[in-house]
Amino acid sequence: MKDSLLKLLIKGFLKRKISLVGLVIFLFFIFCGIFGSYLTPYDPYKTKFSNRYELPNNKNLFGTDWAGRDVLSRVLVGAGITLKISILALCIGSVIGGILGIIIGFMKNSLLKMLIIQINDILLTFPFLVLAILISALLGSSLNNAIIAIGISRIPRYVRIFSLVVNSEKNKNYVISAISIGASNMRILFYHILPNILPIFLVNTVLFFALTIIAEATLSFIGIGAQPPLPSWGLMIRQASENMLVYPFGVIPPSIAILLVVLSANLMSDGLREFMDPKLR
């Protein structure tokens, strides 16, 4: 069974060539994220005030920032930060949210279940970013707290999606059919329902990944995420925007970095469409 899921994944990507572009960019991003700090031409934290606001040239491919630091090196290390943030936030948000959602969806209809779903719906009325900012402000301004805040803010959405999906799968004929041959609840959940909701999980997580990056950038931009001198892309944009009048080029490298990674996530989710529903053709 796992083989066919993998094959479907590959087939989907091959069918929609644009998603391959996304995949390539994404893989490149991961590569930079893991190895970036070893590839920096300069020390990303070393300041050199005699060399500020340089435009891209032979020595500094992306120029230098307001403190004379090499922007390319900062972007590379920033990739690692972004990667760390997104993986951790994804783990917190999608895994916890997903598990909670699945459990709630599988529960029998009861007052308790209705109550939990209502509370979750109330939480959902807060826009994701607002919730992230709120929690982040409560926890205190640091990168780690930003990660936790972003992860937690995503939980209500996952709970909603998975409670609905599992609830509807639970009532489908193939589940009743499994019950009729004597399958236990565990078997129904893990062997039958989970593989059918895996595609939804994947697509949502890819999209969540894109949102995470934007959220971190936003939090850092308003000052409650990564703290200087960390080369988080969001923070770099913030610092560069403060100096826009003097050095307008500064916002471009980190913005383009964010743009490319988010774009890659969206393009990849397109290739996942085939994976979602291939058998029901």
Added chain:
Amino acid sequence: MKKEKENILIEVNGLKKYFPIKKGIFQQTVGQIKAVDNINFKIKFGETLGLVGESGCGKSTAGKSILRLIEPTEGNIKYNINKSLQLDQKFSKIDITKLTSKDLRKLRQEIQYIFQDPYSSFNPRKNVESILSEPFIIHGFIHNNDLKTKIHNLLSDVGLKPDHLKRFPHEFSGGQRQRIGIARAIALKPSFIVADEPVSSLDVSIQSQIINLFKTLQDKYQLTYLFISHDLSVIKYISDTVAVMYLGKIVEMANNENLFSNPRHPYTESLMSAIPVPNPKHNDDQILLKGDVPSPSNPPTGCYFHPRCKYAKEICKNEYPPLQIYDNNHHVFCHFSSSLQLRPLL
């Protein structure tokens, strides 16, 4: 009398399934949909009881309730176990409604369900081999290492081939999918099968293949069937006993010959006369019912059929008819069953 009792595989008594109608913010119960309203019958070993009725009569709900795929609201279902299932419950005569969920799961080796739509009853991501192995895996019959042989035998029992094993349900035609469903149901050699409209979604030329398959398997494995259908002609062919349902109640029940040659309930009469006869020269004198089937949430007073019944009198509006039993266990619920001369199936 005693011998007859031993002969009975399953006995349904006072089965009811009511669905609450909820309205308002606090989801208060404002009414009930009496989908199945006090039905009683017995099925002997190796027999086929045909349950027939139109949409909304509750026959599918009844079938699911008997197997506790839907929990009955009331009633008991007595069953005679044939295999050694190692239930916590030690007796061979049990009440299905009182089994623990663990015992119920074990009982499912013996009692099976076949769906109307064979496509939706399969997990779309599992191939035929997984579908057919599952009953064996669930109940622990894999250690003998002859699972492959067993599956191949299942395939040949239902007329499928070994190279179908690696394929997925959506790659098959309707008839073939139904064969897969039947194969899965007979995998553990059950005693009792509830077949819920198993041929209704199939083409006519395939229907007869599947109906024949049901009969062949019944002879081969001594199966007992509760065969549910809205198609009276299929029911006529396959059933030993027939029960006619209307709005949650059985209105008439008799053996096959008696029901069709001597119907005693007006609804049965109109059901039989409504079947279009494939003979253009047939004298068409159909009994046409007025109006539609009433809603199960708001059944008429007295006899449920009275608004559409051409023989209805005052008493029919006020009192639900008592049970009358005629020769050969012919059950009817009609105030005038003894005096009416109803038209048989021609």
Added chain:
Amino acid sequence: MYNLIDISSLHVDFHLEESIVPAINGIDLAVKREKILGIVGESGCGKSVLALSIMGLIPSPGKITNGKILFNHNNSEIDLTKIDSNSQLMRNIRGNKISMIFQEPMTSLNPVFNIGDQIIETIRLHQKVNYSVSKQRTLKILNEVGFPDPATRIFDYPHQLSGGMLQRVMIAMALVCKPLLLIADEPTTALDVTIQAQVLKLMNEIKLRFKTTIIFITHDLGVIAKMADEVAIMYVGKIVEHAPVNEIFSNPKHPYTIGLLQSMPTLNRQRNKPLSTIKGNVPNPGEIKSGCNFYPRCPKVMSRCKKEEPLLLNSSKNQKVSCFLYN
């Protein structure tokens, strides 16, 4: 008594991603005026596509790739295949001269509009009358189709009505402009048998009262026996037999027709004998590359059948069959 519709050499293909599916693979068919032509076939035979072809409603990726559908009325002949399906001309014909009713009345009506408005809309699209005249006509037609209590229920919504009533509404909508041709695609298949009996009686009355020509599509031979004057049996995109209804039942010629008739449980009264069946499965359109589409399942197959395709030819005065046993 000329033909209302003359179909010749019709081919309809569906261009899918990986293949071309010939849903209709060469059909010649004549529909006589004021008669009911029954079209019988199982799933995949193309009967619905045939109906949609006449209406110009074939969903993409389907296209008419060959043939003519001549519509004879007003002393003129129009080839429906040559008219653009979005054109004013076609829209004048649909709902007005040629109407269609479908299998699932629940989904064929718009759930957000009440039934009265939907019928009124049909009238006002084709006839230049004001709202109150349209409403009068709507009430009248609802009465004529046996819809209970039209004056009070004219503005009910589809979800408030049962299947039988919805089908009556559909019939009313199809007839309100007094079309010359009514195409009914499995109109009673989704209905209970007691309701089906009511609706079929209604349709017979309509044929007599409105003098409508009806094409009645179904898989149910019992219904055909009751309704049709002539019957065409379809199999995988072709017509295999076409004869008056009495002939089809008393003297069926094509092995597929014979197989269908024999496999019906009603006719097989003996419970201890297995039902006659047609062995094998219905092939997908285009699956049989040469010879007669039916040869893998035919009890009377000859070697010729695997190589050549039989043509639909007259075997007696009114009977056409496409089988080498007769030609």
